[in-house]
Amino acid sequence: MRSIQKVLIANRGEIAVRIIQGARKLGLRTVAVYSDADRHARHVLEADQAVHIGPSTVAESYLRADRLIAAAKAAGAQAIHPGYGFLAENADFAQACADAGLVFVGPSPDAIALMGNKRASKIKMIDAGVPCVPGYEGADQDDATLLQEIGKIGFPVMIKAAAGGGGRGMRLCHSQDEAAAQIRSARSEAESAFGSGELILEKAVIGARHVEIQVFGDQHGQVVHLGERDCSVQRRHQKVVEESPSPAVDEALRARMGEAAVQAARSIDYQGAGTVEFLLGADGAFYFLEMNTRLQVEHPVTELVTGVDLVEWQFRIADGEPLPLSQDNITQQGHAIEVRLCAEDSRHGDVPQTGPVLRWRVPQGEGVRMDHGLVEGGEVSPFYDSMLGKLIVYGHDREAARLRLRRALVDTTLHGVISNIDFLQQIIQEADFASGDFHTGYIPAHFPDEQRAAETPDAAHWAVAAMVLYWDDTWQLYSEADFATDMLGWMSANRSEQYLKLRWEDVEQTVYLLNEGGRRCTVRVGDQQFHFDVDACDGFERQFYFEGVRRSARYTRQDHQIWVSFDARTWCYADLTLVPPAPPEAGSDGRICANSDGKLLDVAVQVGDQVAPGQTIAVLEAMKMEFQLTTPVAGRVVAVNASAGDQVANRQLIVELSVEENDDA
Template sequence: MSFEKILIANRGEIACRVIHTAQSLGYRTVAVYSEPDAGARHVLMADEAVCIGPAQAAASYLNVEALLEACRKTGADAVHPGYGFLSENAGFARACKDAGITFIGPDEDAIHLMGSKRLSKIAMIEAGVPCIPGYEGEDQSDATLLKEAERIGLPLMIKASAGGGGRGMRVVTDASEIPAQLKSARQEAASAFGSDELILERAVMEPRHVEIQVFGDRHGNVIHLGERDCSVQRRHQKVVEEAPSPVVSEALRQQMGEAAVNAAKACNYVGAGTVEFLLAPNGEFYFLEMNTRLQVEHPVTELVTGQDLVAWQIKVARGEALPLSQEQVTLTGHAMEVRLYAEDPAQNYMPQTGPVLQWQPARGDGVRIDHGLVEGQEIGSHYDPMLAKIIAWGDTRDDARRRLIRAVEDTGLMGVKDNRRYLAAILRHPVFANGEATTAFIGNDFASDTSLSDTAVPDSLWALAALLLSRQHKAHPALAGWHSSSVGQQPLQLGCQGEEKAVSLHYQGDRVDVTLGDTTLCLAETASGRISVDGISRDYQIYQHEGQLWLTFMGHTACFEDRTHVAVGGAEQAGSGQIRAPMDGAIVEVLVQAGDTVSKGQVLVTLEAMKMEHSLKADCDGVVESLSLKAGDQVKRQQILVNLTATDSASAIA
């Protein structure tokens, strides 16, 4: 199967990743993009680019006809689907084939089979792959499911047969909850995947999540390239991935590898796939599912095997045999990956939107950053909030872990909140450092970590921000020459993360004493341009944008405003009654109407953004003064959605 031009039916970092390898192999590449992605990095990297529709994924990246038309327009004779979107859509694979376009992935029959947890489990049982005892029958009546749940026993796992990502999934530990949880799982599965089909399994508590990378070709060869440990998860979404697993011995690797190869052979698998297992504390492992695409975490396998898996995909798609036999696969060193998200872990992982003002990926030995970012782009609410993947390799697991911590903290991102501090805290946690993290790690061992709460911005950042903002009349704030232009004491009022502080700067020759309440810090600039705080010099990064100063210093990033000249009472205070959209999104439900009396904390509006629903609550007791919303409306970040007239205790008594 010969082809010359590859269209990448995706966006973001995976589109950039595929384009890089495709171009290195001499192929011309075509990017597709939605209207808000017109200036995205993958569009700039590709040889050609075609707009395929508006922001909504259903009208663009999930629009099969628009993608096929882009192939026809550009002469693209192959399609790489990346991951997500249409990558595991059997209908899309068939449509490409019918149009004479090579689909760089498995055949539609394998995608269809493995896309159903029920059908795939039946096939795996027949192939002799270890599976968790449960029920995967065709009879989906409530009576049968209740009877089978009683037979399986507790703890019970209820799963949607279609889809993944934790949706339609319930763990039941109380038998009285089974009927309600079956109903809830059915409804969520039908809404998310268009199918309410369920399977039941005995829940494996606190397992490791270990997956095997498999590859097949059209010459009958199927091999595996070792395992990845993806146990650190939240809400069934992976946070940290590593290869090899710290708990898998060579003997266990061989057993799991053979099981994964048998799973692939059972569906005549071609291309890259991942067979996922649950590894129980007693060492037994069970088939979970098979992903019929390249995984987000494939770079850790690439780093320990020295192979380019996208190049393998392309070679297999053009009919070549696998580049290596099983005996030739070797694992060297250790690799770890974390996912950089535009989210706020301290606010229940709420996705964040905003501009990418500054982006500086970390560099260093053994460090790799896969991303799709360009400075100036807007992170919107229509797509997954993953911005980049930060990956590190080392001779040992601890070498890789240390490098990854440094890479996370040295990666510069300003303009939108992200999860870097959270990721670094996970990597430093003793349970993870010791290789003991299970799927219960974040919910148990990590549940009280300070990165999951709003922590105070360190005084050192306030002090440096005060110094820089006192110089904001300069185009590029700097400390050089401060002592010659400012003498004596200078008061400032700064705002950051909803907090305000009075700061006093006292210039004394070549240093500045900055006082915040009872604390005084001595700041000076070194000859190298670093900032010294109380005798310790460090690098810092700044970016000024629309009256705001973004500052990264000592492992923290914060945004400051100079509020010295803001009139008293001019700032909007917490409890103002103005309920704003925290990000761009779509209104799912409006729960109040004008004239309603509401209580502080009451849910007023439900907003959907970045594949999640967010409840917007009243910030005070009051009466709904005005709102002009209905389900389906698109709203912008910081748009006022509901106005409340606050009621105080006196008026309430009257």
């Protein structure tokens, strides 16, 4: 009999659902845990049992090792699977599980502790003969010493938090003039994120790829690798697109990198799933970055090209079984690409978003997989990471996978909260990505912030939004009045243009629509005219002939807002036709409010301070990201209503200004 028959998943969202599915394949029963915010979450509904572990904040729920272990004991679980994030790489938690008589589905506490510190792990890898980036990983952490070592390494240099990852506490330094400030900034963020200000320094490898190797070790001394994943498409050191195999890796290089990864795992007697991350230079040289002692977000691409269920392997190895396959029997076929679906505003610095899940439709079809934790009618809360799910596709080669992904993204619908779906479509269609020619600087080079910020709905999208609004109202009227549908478009009076007043963000547009009888209409946006012949509607998707071509638009209405997905773009409009005028621009009245639920890291002003337009008033942390709250106007601070460390709600008033009069008015 297996020693593991029931497992508690110490996580949430899409990874908790994924682990539940993997456990179910083996016949294991599952226990979910949930906070107040996740009471009706998908992972709770999917599991056999669920245990409440506390309030919505992670510090009082998903990071409470004592509550997680107590929940496992109460539910009769023999094991705990940590997923990724939260306590997945916490050595103390792994040890506490063992002390409680529970199987921790992961490596030993010693391996977690060693590889969780970039300084210690790099020293270990150097001793093991694994190629490492030249730099400084010494124990002397004095600022003066670090400045001296930076000078020895040469620019550009990467400053990194020794105790963490995910881009937190990481700074790219280009000159000695900025080095001191970058050290202070990296150390401060590292202390805030990981509780340790310890730093390491590395020579920055410019134009490199981020390529990682999936490894597995069992309790019998065997270690194998399952090929590589290319995770080079990143923004702010956060992965956006991942694929396997890498377009830059051939069989010979794969063998060398795989052997180095296996050597790294063997050197620490590694057990379970792990990932050894490398920087791959344009010259084919590769260097150890770090080892993640857990399942990776991007593990599905490896599963699709190898045919191996990595979660199943995790459970088997944790239960003491040997590795199911030897290295010689592990093969790769085809190509897989994954994109991370996040609740982020790609046009405005990738700011995390919250809101209701009004509409959620996932793509279907051969070679398409969506791992997610969303439930239509649910809520994207401010308490957790902005990643909502992952769309993964498989094809017989890279181009087949890319084209399948392009179509799958078009078929994915999320209304109610702003997401990065449109941005992902742009990446997948961009020429250099299509050719496989990219590196870790790809997104800043091809999609600079100013370019993304300049994106707006085109006239055709405005026209489709107006058409959908008009016909949705018309259909609803005829349905409520029980009119025959062949009466649609009938009028007893002369036909004349009607206007609809729409707003997208702060842009208002008056759109004119002429009903031409039947289901035909003409929409005028500025000096452009668009002709529609409206066909069917299923309550979510409007089909129509647009300039003679049959097209469709998906839409969702809530109050005076309408979300419209058309021509691979989703925009949210407000219907102001019958709505009173909107208030002035946020902050223009001197009221500086939080732009999201989150925690204040700093309030940079005091009562009596004089401030200028664009000046930072406060720093807010939300969904693991920091945001500068600035003032659009000049003025004097008359009230400060919150302090550093306070948890604040979206639109909560932080600072009040006495606004200076504009002399040019």
